[in-house]
Amino acid sequence: MNLTALLLLASDQPGPIDNGNDFWFVPAATDYADTHDWVYSVVLWLSIFFFILIVGVMVKFAFDYRRRSNFEAAGHGPTHNVALETVWTVVPLLLSAGLFLVGIDTYADFKTAPANCYEVDATAQKWAWQFDHRNGASDSLVLKVPVGQPTKVTLRSNDVLHSFFIPAFRVKQDVVPGRYGSVWFTPREAGIYQGYCTEYCGTGHSKMNFYVQAIPADEFEDVIAQDARWIDDYSGDRLVWAGARLFSRCASCHSLKPKERMTGPSMWDLHANWGKTKKIEVDGKITDVTIDENYVLESIVAPWEKIAPTYLNQMPANFGQQLGAKELDALVRFVRELDQVVDTNGELRDEPVSTTN
Structure with missing residues (x-):
């Protein structure tokens, strides 16, 4: 079972909005998206009209005044x-001013968030997103927001330039290192919508996607409260399944398949070599280390300390700081006991239903 399927099975909401074979935009899911599409359509059809008009006149003149065999030089025309020059000056001026006023009004609406927004922080780093809610709930794959209530997402980057884009909401904002940015939107319907990073940020850029889950307002508070304490439902032998959930934050850089190289090493390869030694660069020198719980834990909380010779130091330095002790333990167990939760094709198995409350 892949991560997308796991997400959808865990949700009572509809699946991702299906754009089918539409040539045009994905269906609008916010009122702002409707306004955006209207402005776009006005500009597009005006451009088409004047393109046809101007090119049509050019073609007509080229035909009417083509050089003929009985050509005679014309006198001065x-x-x-004054009337014609006034028309072709005033009409474009009025059209341009009208488009500017409509555009600036739409842009001001996009940049000015209402006072009653639900607020979420989004952090971009190669090559994943981190969504942090004010109650402590956190996720790197799904941004959960309430239906019918404005949501403001405050954006920042830990490394390079990224861009936050949700096509169905028509919101896009560059995420610049050293600066804060923001977007806001109000989903109209419950569902799951696709989001992307749309600024090339390195080799893992194409995998830096996420989902937005719009949840009915009367259910939202309970869902977010549960998310803040979700790991409390896992203990003992089931903690490895908590690690499987947490791995969604790692999936853009690490594979679960044997011998599949990505930005970082395959988790299956680490598991298959558990207890064995491998060559690692420590302080500029190659040395042998044992793949065990301590090695995995240190690779999470201090990834710059030990680097495999064929890999670069690209693990986010603050990743371990975002996790509690139980979450770190869950990830270590996930790697150690990987064959219990992942099959040999690198697909997550179905999580067994807990028999405890």
Whole structure:
């Protein structure tokens, strides 16, 4: 079972909005998206109209005044026409001013969030997103928001330039290192919508995607409260399944398949070599280390300390700081006991239903 399927099975909401074979935009899911599409359509059809008009006149003139065999030089024509010059100056000026006013009004609406927004922090780093709610709930794959209530997402980057884009909401904002940015939107319907990073940020850029789950307002508070304490439902032998959930934060850089190289090493390869030694660069020198619980834990909380010779130091330095002790333990167990939760094709098995409350 892949991570997307796991997400959808865990949700009572509809699946991702299906764009089918539409040539045009994905269906609008916010009122702002409707306004955006209207402005776009006005500009597009005006451009098409004037393109056809101007090119049509050019073609007509080229045909009417083509050189003929009985060509005779014409005398001087009119030097100017006040009425015509006034029309082709005033009409484009009025159209341009009108488009500017409509555009600036739409842009101001996009940049000015209402006072009653639900607020979420989004952190971008190669090559994943981190969504942090004010109650402590956190996720790197799904941004959960309430239906019918404005949501403001405050954006920042831990490394390079990224871009936050949700097509169905028509919101896009560059995420610049050293600066804060924001977007806001109000989902109209419950569902799951696709989001992307749309600024090339390195080799893992194409995998830096996420989902937005719009949840009915009367259910949202309970869902977010549960998310803040979700790991409390896991203990003992089931803690490895908590690690499987947490691995969604790692999936853009690490594979679960044997011998599949990505930005970081395959988790299956680490598991298959558990207890064995491998060559690692420590302080500029190659040395042998044992793949065990301590090695995995240190690779999470201090990833710059020990680097495999064929890999670069690209693990986010603050990743371990985002996790509690139980979450760190769950990830270590996930690697150690990987064959219990992942099959040999690198697919997550179905999580057994807990028999405890």
